[in-house]
Amino acid sequence: MPEMPEVDALVAFLRERAVGAVVAEVELASFSVLKTYDPPVTALSGLQVTGVARHGKFIDLEVDGLHLVIHLAKAGWLRWADSFTDKRLRMGNGPLTARVRLDAGEGPHLGFDVTEAGTRKGLAMYVVRDPADVEGIAALGPDPLGDGFELAPLLQGRRMQVKRFLRDQKILAGIGNAYSDEILHAARLSPFALASELDAEQVARLAAAIPEVLQQALASAHGKPAAELKDAKRGGMRVHGRTGEACPVCGDAVAEVTFSDSSLQYCPTCQTGGKPLKDRATSRFLK
Incomplete structure (x- = not known):
């Protein structure tokens, strides 16, 4: 997408x-x-x-x-x-x-x-x-690269998985399935963590990861012909779409959770304390 x-x-x-x-x-x-x-x-x-x-x-x-x-x-x-x-x-x-x-x-x-x-x-x-x-x-939420953007107030009271939080266009504009995976990997957060229960350090990591990942992707994408943008996006991913490959940070195998119409990828070592996430029904909300 x-x-x-x-x-x-x-x-x-x-x-x-x-x-x-x-x-x-x-x-x-x-x-x-x-x-x-x-x-x-x-x-x-x-x-x-x-x-x-x-x-x-x-x-x-x-x-x-x-x-x-x-x-x-x-x-x-x-x-x-x-x-x-x-x-x-x-x-x-x-x-x-x-x-x-x-x-x-x-x-x-x-x-x-x-x-x-x-x-x-x-x-x-x-x-x-x-x-x-x-x-x-x-209905769009604020642009995460816009002037004066603040993440912390948006997290308050959001009893929803942080993966869903990042993808909700009414909360944040522009982030989808791929870059939410990349942001959570950079922030070392489980996709199933509850947004409202992130501690101050986790919020700080997430607040730093959002512009870092998006700015790097913007720099990579700009200047390329439209025909090359899809391949450039895939080539820049660290975990998204790389199930079974080695995490570039720790070397663990990138894991996947599959839903009815989408999937997410994450590194168990970097993001969930080595615990695999099975699916919505059986996984724990990991912080």
Whole structure:
């Protein structure tokens, strides 16, 4: 799933290439991907892209006062093209859900495709007058890399696993499954620890790990073409997606807990005192 660092890099990539161009057309290959009807998507045609911004994991193209907002969900991606043919999209065109054609002065032949792999569809696009009109953006918690961010007040009273705390977009904006694993490994915390019961030292470790992990990922992602960001993300992971491999800190084998629709990875030695976490039903809440 694209998370803050990859989305931020995509935003920078689009800002460099799309700002100043005119939206020629937004073609849809899936009606369900567009979640709004007023303004209509056709209202973007002929308007200039004036900016690109990020809100959590949402991409926001400002188009002369309107906003094309994209949430890539679990399996979505953007694929830039310097040259499109005139062939139009057809409905149900496989993983291709939409095409944004741009005109930088030489015709509507560049832009980007919005794609989504797999059968579980969650990718969403919105055309709005204000980004806050998108419910998911309006509900976002603070950006953990934003000015004045403080972690400790957000932890108070949260009787929830710290893994879930980090992933909840209404509490923190931009962190998903992969970087929550990486942050917890860096902070030496069990993913099943209760957020409200972390002691002062644990809170301090977590507060330091969040910007450390995210800033490193941002530095790695920025400047890379969109096509290379997924591989760069995977290559930078220490525990996420590395079940059975050696922890780069202690050498123990990275372990996994699997749920119905996701999994988490952690190092037993670094994070749980050597105790394996079995599953939600049988694991203890480890501090």
